[in-house]
Amino acid sequence: MSNDIKSATLEYTTRLGDDSIVLGHRISEWVSRGPFLEEDIAYANVALDYVGRARMFFGYAAELASDGRTEDDFAYMRDDRQYRNLLLMEMPRGDFAYSQVRQLFVDVYYSLVLPELMDSKDDTLAAIAAKAIKETRYHLRRSRDWVLRLGDGTEESHQRAQKAVDSLWGYTHEMFEMDETESVLADNDIGVDTTKLRDEWLRQVSSILTEATLEVPEDGWAVRGGRIGYHTENLGHLLTEMQFVHRSYPGCQW
Amino acid sequence: MSYEKQVSLQEQQFMDKINAEEKIEPKDWMPEKYRKNLIRQISQHAHSEVIGMQPEGNFLTRAPSLRRKAILLSKIQDEAGHGLYLYSAAETLGTTREEMIEALQSGKAKYASIFNYPALTWGDMGAIGWLVDGAAIVNQVSLQRTSYGPYSRGMIRICKEESFHQRQGYDIMLSLVNGTPEQKAMAQDSLNRFYWPALMMFGPHDSESAHSAKSMEWKIKRETNDDLRQKFIDQTASQIEFLGLEHPDKDLKWNEERGHYDSGEIDWEEFYNVIAGNGHCNRQRLEHHIQAHEEGAWVREALAAYNAKKQAKKTKAA
Numbered sequence: 034m035s036n037d038i039k040s041a042t043l044e045y046t047t048r049l050g051d052d053s054i055v056l057g058h059r060i061s062e063w064v065s066r067g068p069f070l071e072e073d074i075a076y077a078n079v080a081l082d083y084v085g086r087a088r089m090f091f092g093y094a095a096e097l098a099s100d101g102r103t104e105d106d107f108a109y110m111r112d113d114r115q116y117r118n119l120l121l122m123e124m125p126r127g128d129f130a131y132s133q134v135r136q137l138f139v140d141v142y143y144s145l146v147l148p149e150l151m152d153s154k155d156d157t158l159a160a161i162a163a164k165a166i167k168e169t170r171y172h173l174r175r176s177r178d179w180v181l182r183l184g185d186g187t188e189e190s191h192q193r194a195q196k197a198v199d200s201l202w203g204y205t206h207e208m209f210e211m212d213e214t215e216s217v218l219a220d221n222d223i224g225v226d227t228t229k230l231r232d233e234w235l236r237q238v239s240s241i242l243t244e245a246t247l248e249v250p251e252d253g254w255a256v257r258g259g260r261i262g263y264h265t266e267n268l269g270h271l272l273t274e275m276q277f278v279h280r281s282y283p284g285c286q287w
Numbered sequence: 288m289s290y291e292k293q294v295s296l297q298e299q300q301f302m303d304k305i306n307a308e309e310k311i312e313p314k315d316w317m318p319e320k321y322r323k324n325l326i327r328q329i330s331q332h333a334h335s336e337v338i339g340m341q342p343e344g345n346f347l348t349r350a351p352s353l354r355r356k357a358i359l360l361s362k363i364q365d366e367a368g369h370g371l372y373l374y375s376a377a378e379t380l381g382t383t384r385e386e387m388i389e390a391l392q393s394g395k396a397k398y399a400s401i402f403n404y405p406a407l408t409w410g411d412m413g414a415i416g417w418l419v420d421g422a423a424i425v426n427q428v429s430l431q432r433t434s435y436g437p438y439s440r441g442m443i444r445i446c447k448e449e450s451f452h453q454r455q456g457y458d459i460m461l462s463l464v465n466g467t468p469e470q471k472a473m474a475q476d477s478l479n480r481f482y483w484p485a486l487m488m489f490g491p492h493d494s495e496s497a498h499s500a501k502s503m504e505w506k507i508k509r510e511t512n513d514d515l516r517q518k519f520i521d522q523t524a525s526q527i528e529f530l531g532l533e534h535p536d537k538d539l540k541w542n543e544e545r546g547h548y549d550s551g552e553i554d555w556e557e558f559y560n561v562i563a564g565n566g567h568c569n570r571q572r573l574e575h576h577i578q579a580h581e582e583g584a585w586v587r588e589a590l591a592a593y594n595a596k597k598q599a600k601k602t603k604a605a
Binding site: 065080109 | 356459466
């Protein structure tokens with residue numbers, strides 16, 4: 034691996050790890066707060082999948098960096114300006130509709146990204162993707178079912194679901210935009226060219242929203258910046274909580 | 288045969304089964320009090336699993352390493368699962384989950400008092416796993432032989448997972464005592480705060496226990512509160528020693544003759560005070576549960592409405 038490709042792969046792997054840990058953390062906030070016990074289990078389960086992915090990505094990032102950093106250094110010792118997750122992942126927990134709509138957007142996205150990543154020339158990334166796709170298929174079944182139920186449930190659930198779709202839509206465009214780092218990796222068959230996936234994502238998401246009697250928003254409004262560390266104000270608070278114990282006792286083993 | 292005679296015959300057959308160590312199954316005849324007693328105990332156990340998610344959930348978002356975060360998530364997920372089995376086991380006795388939740392939220396049903404103590408530091412995640420789950424296992428191992436079939440089978444399954452929970456708690460403590468002085472102090476502080484409440488988990492002394500005698504006769508309970516507590520005291524003493532921590536019970540002393548540790552007296556005033564609802568977190572835990580339940584009401588309504596619509600469409604098509 035050339036040095037350029039190696040450092041691009043490190044950056045890319047870190048981004049994927051950031052997406053996973055930030056979303057996993059958000060989902061874990063639901064534990065003990067679900068609408069019924071089965072949902073507490075499901076949330077814990079999905080959160081665990083994402084924390085597991087974060088460990089695999091950060092573990093690989095640490096290996097690529099080979100500068101003595103560990104998976105925990107990636108998660109706990111970087112500030113929000115250094116985090117590179119998509120903004121969608123850091124948006125607050127919100128109500129149940131908000132979390133499920135976000136999850137649907139993310140699940141459809143990963144159900145398209147991961148099969149491509151499985152073909153990566155980078156064996157480690159391909160292996161992580163192969164494990165993760167199985168989880169994502171299950172996650173998608175759940176988020177799709179919930180969006181259908183909420184959209185086509187009661188007047189209140191419909192309104193809440195539509196509000197969530199409208200509030201989150203502007204954060205979905207960023208998922209399909211690439212910078213130089215990601216383009217180079219896509220050209221080298223290491224990373225995924227997400228720009229090609231937007232149409233299929235839109236087709237699938239639109240179809241589910243329509244079946245759920247929800248409206249697909251117009252595309253006018255879009256916010257971006259996660260991949261360059263230009264975050265919403267939410268991430269700082271998330272990291273404050275997540276990193277507090279780790280940083281309060283520097284250099285400890287847990 | 289007169290009604291009374293029939294009942295006493297059924298009661299005789301029921302007791303014969305119990306005495307022969309056969310399990311009572313949902314469709315078998317059972318005395319009304321046996322049924323009520325079991326519903327009380329199993330639902331209390333289910334509620335404990337569910338409320339227990341709160342103190343640990345409180346540290347899920349602050350776990351100091353990704354590995355610990357993953358393990359804690361997995362543990363809490365198990366607990367929610369245990370809550371589900373246990374609610375289902377109680378439902379075989381003719382109650383519903385809604386009724387049990389209503390009883391929890393109105394304060395009529397109890398849950399383990401230990402969860403009314405606050406989880407303040409990461410060390411508490413260690414102490415809860417090690418001592419609280421540890422005390423729970425001592426009780427649950429004994430309950431694997433309980434006379435009611437669904438409860439007994441639930442306990443066998445739950446015990447397997449609980450022993451993983453206890454090990455992960457003890458493992459957290461091990462990491463802390465082998466770490467920096469601050470970490471070791473954190474471990475000691477957690478042990479000090481959770482040791483006595485863990486002993487209280489076994490309930491009042493046998494002489495004071497309201498439900499014990501009948502539960503023993505019906506083999507719902509297989510060992511007395513004091514015997515189970517003694518087991519826990521004995522096993523924990525050597526674990527504390529191995530960790531190199533100071534034992535919180537200054538009166539603890541090995542009694543050669545009994546083959547057990549003698550220990551100091553539990554602060555029963557505190558015990559009854561917390562049971563009466565005056566602990567640190569009693570109100571907080573219930574309010575949290577009620578709030579989540581109320582916030583989820585529209586979701587449950589949406590689910591019911593959606594299913595009704597689907598059903599109506601199916602009926603129309605048929």
